[in-house]
Amino acid sequence: MAIVVDQVSEPVIGRRQGMEREFPTEVSHLIEKSLNWSAIEEPLVLNTCYALDSSATGNFIANKQRLNDIRFVNKFLESVNQNLPVGGYFLGCVEVAHRRKENFMKKYPRPLNKVFYAFDFLYKRLWPKLPLFKRVYFALTQGKNRVIAEMETYGRLYSCGFRLLDTVESEDKLYFLVEKTGEPDYNTEATYGPFIKLRRVGKNGRIMKVYKLRTMSPYSEYVQQLIYEWNGLGTGAKFKDDPRITTLGYIFRKYWLDELPILYNFIRGDVKLFGVRPISKHYFSLYPEEFQDFRKKFKPGLIPPVYVEIPKCIEDTIDIERRYLQAYERRPFLTELRYTTKAFYNIFIKMVRSY
Secondary structure (H helix, E strand, O other): OOOOOOOOHHHHHHHHHHHHHHOOHHHHHHHHHHOOHHHOOOOEEEOOOOOOOOOOOOOEEEEEEEHHHOOOHHHHHHHHHHOOOOOOEEEEEEOEHHHHHHHHHHHOOOOHHHHHHHHHHHHHHHHHHOHHHHHHHHHHHOOOOOOEOHHHHHHHHHHOOEEEEEEEEEOOEEEEEEEEOOOOOOOOOOOOOOEEEEEEEOHHHOEEEEEEEOOEOOOHHHHHHHHHHHHOEOHHHOEOOOOOEOHHHHHHHHOOHHHHHHHHHHHHOOOEEEOOOOEOHHHHHOOOHHHHHHHOOOOOEEEOHHHOOOOOOHHHHHHHHHHHHHHHHHOHHHHHHHHHHHHHHHHHOOOOOOO
């Protein structure tokens, strides 16, 4: 009797075995869980810290080098994007900041671990964000072994035209599998520094730049939809358990320190003292379309009406803003006076805080 060989399964088995030789077993399981192996062409496995040239093409690209050791991370990710078709896949890895801290604490005895980690924090996390030290830092390190937060990783991937499919941790690295969904954003204004410019929907739907102190990981604005899908909205109609906010960011938000730079927008006339908050395009998209059109008619403000009536959900926020804007449309001066007085009472007497 003739032996029938399944011609389809042989390449599939070869691809799976090839990936298992190059990556931990957990990574192979990650791919198997998220994709159909038969839909993958011969995987292109790389071990590089540099942007890809046009010859490195395929519908599945994997890189063994950590993002932490790539000097120009976005340039690299943009090159991967350009070498993949829409619907193609990229597998990469990174040592995320919280895992780095855990390893530091385990590696050295107490209390030296805290001393060494404090130095590492200043050198690897603070220096690259300060204009005067940034060039010195990269001249010394060439970008090797940099610290990257998990949310920053996802933000960079989304900004470069990818969508997260799944992740797995193995050998102190976070492996991520992403799908190309479009072209990179090529955001030349993305920064690490303490001051940031956020794109927000202003009057007449114009996208304005709002200045703030950083309270989130870099590139956090690109993963709003992802966080919404993961956690939804919580109390106050803000993202529930938002993992993008840093420890220092919570302190800034508690005492409104992050809002101080928006005074520049106030001086320029982009915003008025009291009014609806300038919000992101994603958050704006959660509003009913008819209210979006109504809201666009008004200039946003420094102090929002949600400090007068405290919302519990997004529907509450919409109702509060609608009532304020309708009242303002009828009697601008009296409405502004009444709402501003009440907001200041809640903030300074009742100590209402925004987190």
